[in-house]
Amino acid sequence: MVLNGSLFRLVIDVFSSFRNVLIASVALRIALIVYSEWHDAHSAVKYTDIDYRVFSDAAHFILHPSAGNVAQGPLGQWLGIGDPYTRQTYRYTPLLALLLIPSEWLHPSFGKYVFAGCDVLAGILIYNLLVSVILPSTPVSTTKDIKSKQEVAQDAATSMTRKASLLASVHLLNPLVFSISTRGSSESVLSLFVLVTLYFALKSKWTLAAIFLGLSTHWKIYPFIYGVACLGVIGNEHGVAKGLKGYLGGIINWRTFQFVFISVATFAFLGVAMYLVWGYPFLYESYLYHLQRRDHRHNFSPYFYLIYLTYPFPGVVAPELSVWRKFIRSPLTSFLPQMILSLGAGFLFGRSKRDLTFAWFIQTFVFVIFNRVCTSQYFLWYTLFLPLLIPQLSITPRWALIYTTVWLGTQVLWLSEAYKLEFLGENVFFSLWVRGMIYMAGHSWVLAGIMQAYRG
Structure with missing residues (x-):
């Protein structure tokens, strides 16, 4: 026991x-990337995510235009560059494919190092935010002590940096x-953009925060929800009168209008630039596709079973549906509870x-739980905020363990x-949906516990 205690310390x-x-x-990240190259060369089950191959192929298509592979926008045809959307299932901004172009020149794993580097930069930013904004400074002791005020301040600073x-x-x-x-997912790039947005917001540099919010939304559409929380913070920075009139005046004024305008302008500028080069395929694959996306297999979503039952399988003639049934099965219908709550x-x-990190965490958690499509990678969207939120939570170790167990346990369940469906081919769609509902209930319960523990 003593040895274990010493090791822990x-x-x-x-x-x-x-x-x-x-x-x-x-x-750790370098070692895993190097290992991934050896593993992929010696194993039928690859360490590298299939998405990384998609990103790399898209970069290759940009660099090597051909008769059937030319950017379809007016500028793209003039520039004579390739179309990343020639690669089927590439449904991201062209900026991601451009980011991986050096993989063609330097090394196939270049993109993994970029993604791992974004992970590390995000960690540095989290540390900076904790030290400069999140963690409260320790007050100078007023009791009689042999230590001087300078020594007390030094001890407080040391304690804060350790924490x-x-x-x-x-x-x-x-x-x-x-x-x-390290498997080659690009989620870390978006995480870094979101953290930079939060960093500038907490520093009251709202113009820069608006620019990065527009960039984040261009990269993947969901971060637009954070703009709503920013409006209230911007309004309250200059004082808000009481009542409904005061509240509306806080979120509808010149400062909030400027923030919205810069965010939308950034998003629109990037979108127009991508459209001019790559045309309609960019618009459809990056945005419109996700409005009607259906995933009847890899999906934690509570809408999973309904999607499966109404999925348009090849060769199966679907019966004519009433207007009400068409509304129920519409991908847009699931947006209602998700958007209302987020x-x-x-x-x-x-x-x-002070409440901004908490607000973004809650918004993202709710967005993921009620999203029409949800995979394990989506959990990174809100766990990103946990290191910044933990100091503001009052949770005992016992309850922290319970919440973690439920959060992980429902996923394992x-x-x-899902293993039976994917690898054994068993017809377990209904039971998988039931477990998905248990997942939703468990994660919602964990979210409620975190909200109750918040002491902003």
């Missing part, structure tokens, strides 16, 4: 230094985070900079049934 001491955490996280290092390690040394980026949470909790 040693681990805590080591990772109380942000330099040590940073070195360990970089070394910030341990919290940053929640991101940098999180297996879910580093495994996804945007409503932004309006409700986005009142001050679902995955154990």
